[in-house]
Amino acid sequence: MSRESGNVKLKAARQHAGYASQQALVDALARVGAELGVADAEVSLRQVRRWESATPPWPHAVHQRLLEHTLGMPVDQLGFTPPWGDHSSQAAPVRSGVATHPVVLPLPPSTPTAATQPAAVAVDYAAVTRAYRRLYWRVQPPLIRSAAAEHARFGTQLLSEMGGMPRRDLAAALAESLLLVGRIEFFDLRQPAEADARFVEALQAAGVADEQLLGAAILGHSAFVPGWAGDRDSAAERLRAARAYARRADAVPALFTAWLYAVEAECETRCGKHREALRAVSHAEDAVVGVDETPLPEWFDWFSPLRLAAFKGNTQLKVGHLPQARQTLLQVLENLPEEHRKQRTVVLGDLAAVAAAEGDPEAACARAGEALDQLSITWYATGMERIREVRRALEPWGDRACVTRLDDRLYEWRTTLIALQR
Template sequence: MQRRTFLAGAAAAGLTAKSSAAYASSAPASTLPDPAAYVATTARLRSRYWIEEPGRLLPVVAEHARHGARLLAERPEGAHCSAIAETALLASRIAFFDLSLRGLYVRRWQDLALEAANRGRDGSLAAAVLGHMAFAPAWTGRGAEARDTLAAARERTTSGDAGPTLRAWLDAIAAEAEVRLGTPDAAFPLLDRAADTFAPPDTPGSWTADGPPAWLDWFSAARLEGFRGAAEVAAGRSAEARATLERTLAGLPAHSHKQRAMTLAELAATAAGAREPQDACRLLEEALDLVGVQGYATAVDRVRTVRASLAPWSRETFVRDVDDRLRAGGG
């Protein structure tokens, strides 16, 4: 990942998030985006998330979110509201997961996404936004807030239009919340329920005959395995975790750089726990190779955590090589 690009994206994100509300209220009506074009652009940006360097993509998505805030003031139709919600949610995802921005930078986009989803009466998208709102408190030890937010997300899935993929994802992230909050044993009943709920591709049973909506592209059977593997690592079930994470890698597409990097870092944690430091460092280097292809701050954070567990071997060359990679910016 190019450090300069990373910083440029972060700076642009901050400026755009901070000014969106004022921009929406002050822009002349003649500059409003065309609603149909807005929806088409949203679809293009969705696909770019998986292939483009996040520092370059965030300013583009953030600007589109600003246009959405202006369009929302004109009370557009439901489909247009959903596109605005999806765009703002995407901006928040890039900021939080890819660039490790926190606080108001992310929350402003999430608030816009929730407002747009509610305006369009899109309960499933509102549930997805609330699910993402639970990450920040879960990652910072605010357990009651995280669990309450996830409960609110689940309430939005009771109207009948939310398919099993979304409900399974909510259970999976609830399981991750328990891991982050230091209660990994509480994650496994949630993961079992997610596995029972999740519909495989041949019988999607979701919103349409083709499965979940296009915006729900961050969850799959392999990723559900990844959640379980991370919980098993946290619970000290190293042998089970290794097998689960190997299945995760086998199920992820080759171009899924972000999730593959996370999975490799979790596998490194199992090697570190087994006192196999050289193997752990090899896996950490593979994870950083993928981060170098497409930046992902969440994976770098996990690499750093696993590296810290290798302190007894800090003088070994293979550990120092990982340190050099991390000092160089993670790529």
């Protein structure tokens, strides 16, 4: 695989914003210019190519405005170096797009002036990254997020002091770290705006490392952000970009392909496209049929055939195939390892939702109570969302004793304070 070159920051931001080609960005800039009524705002394909080159020129003021408005990031975070040599690392606010928060980890210049750190630094940094990846499943989300975010900040600083292959190795580990932080922010803490910014940063680091499959994983995660917000078009665009990255990888494990289909199913479900979601689940199941000798990347630890079955059960629930959903989810629950508490919370919540949809409030409350037991051990915002959805479905039985007992647990001091803090 040839190494990607050029302005990887701008390219990553362009693709993350949903513009798969340089021409698509040209068209978007033209639309934004017309909307803003900006005179002399025309940008050519040749200009965009220069901006994505290894030595991008500093954009004119009018083009800076268009880029920032279109991509939702300040121009000095898009790989451009101001002519006055300001390499400030201060965060600047995002101007538009899904996120409305600061971009906190600008990458250093793509070519370091000197390699001042030995190659062993990249090896040691990657070892710590692996440790955080394992700790994610055991440590409370706020703690692991704080530590992993600081680790990512440290990696960003180190990147400016590395050269050659060690720089690429360090960038790959940094991309993994940022992906982990984004996952925690999105799934564990329900901070989609912050997570979306992390995914942009992770994609930039993956570009420095020229890690296509890791880039596909980052883009696949980023599709959840608009997908859960009901923005089907943006989610689909990010998934198309993820698949394009995967096609450029040396080899793609079948389970990774299945995961991308599972992401599609989740997004389609959230957007109310249930038939399309079932079709995506079917494609995911087809992808893992047979023997696959392609090794999985070490960082790909969030998906398995059992997790695919959990995706399927949730989709069946949303479609209204309740007996099938119950059977699928019970099989998942039976085979789920005890230490997978976060996933257990989600599956229990879905089983509670099946019972509520079938008009059985007693069974629904019992399952929701089991889910709360898991949450008392390991907080997981996505799991709590499932329980709240169940409670809304139980409103017709709000005066039942089982429902009031569930309310007592949902709104006890500790649970309420944790929910508010998150």
